[in-house]
Amino acid sequence: MQMTTLSFENFHTHGPLFSNMLKARHRTFIEEMGWEIPSEGNMEFDQYDTAQSRWVCVHDGGRVLAGVRLTPTTASCGIYSYMVRDAQRGLLDAIPANLLDDDAPIAPHIWDANRLFVAEGVETEIRREVQMSLMGHMVRSARELGATTLLGLLPIGIPRLGRRLGIDMEPGGPVMKIGGVAHRCYFVTMASKMH
Structure with missing residues (x-):
């Protein structure tokens, strides 16, 4: 099992990994x-999915097991910024505008984490390892990008995984159903004890 952080600058060194993701x-x-x-x-x-984002991918050869996209909260592309903020601004019909209790932040040390998934078909005996690998590599990659906090609209079960890695996750808004799945905005503080 491998963990890779993809960017527009390194796609070419990873073959079809980005398209597979x-x-x-x-x-x-x-x-x-x-x-x-x-x-x-x-x-x-x-x-x-622009040059401003990064994609953390857990994979085994060409098979993608899990992934998440990281986007700086300072991002700008046309009328869009990052998913949580744009939802709050009413630009995304599928996500309620009241997803955060406060105004969505714009700061170089805060990155948006979204499109988190573990692929269907990942075997039960390695699923937990895949989840933990994804969370750990997400945090390491975000730190390397200068982030101290992640903001994500994530399934409500994610904080349990975070606790196992020493990652503090604080709710930032109400629980809401998105695509039939309970989600909530969380602020992920990347504690120095996490390794």
Whole structure:
């Protein structure tokens, strides 16, 4: 099992890993969860998959096991910034605008974490290891990018995984159903004890 952080600068060194990750997102969010979001060629993508983002991917050879996208809260592409803020601004129909208790932050040390998934078909005996690897590598990658805090609209079960790694996650808004799954905004403080 490998962990890789992809960017527009290193795609070329990882063969089809990026497109395989977008295909895994398509299977997860469109085929399995039934979300109505953009896709082409069995790849799921949206307006936040830009050169400003990074993609943390857990994989075994060419098989993508899990992933998450990191976007700086300072991002800007046309009218869009980052997913949580744009939802709050009413730009995303599928996500309620009241997802945060306070105004969405814009700061170089805060990054948005979204599109977190573990691929369907990941075997039960390695699923926990895959989840833990994804969370740990997400935090390490975010730290390397200069982040001290992540903000994510995440499934409500994620904080249990975070606690096992020493990651503090504080609720930032109400629980809401998105695509039939209970989600909540969390602020993830990347404690120095996490390794």
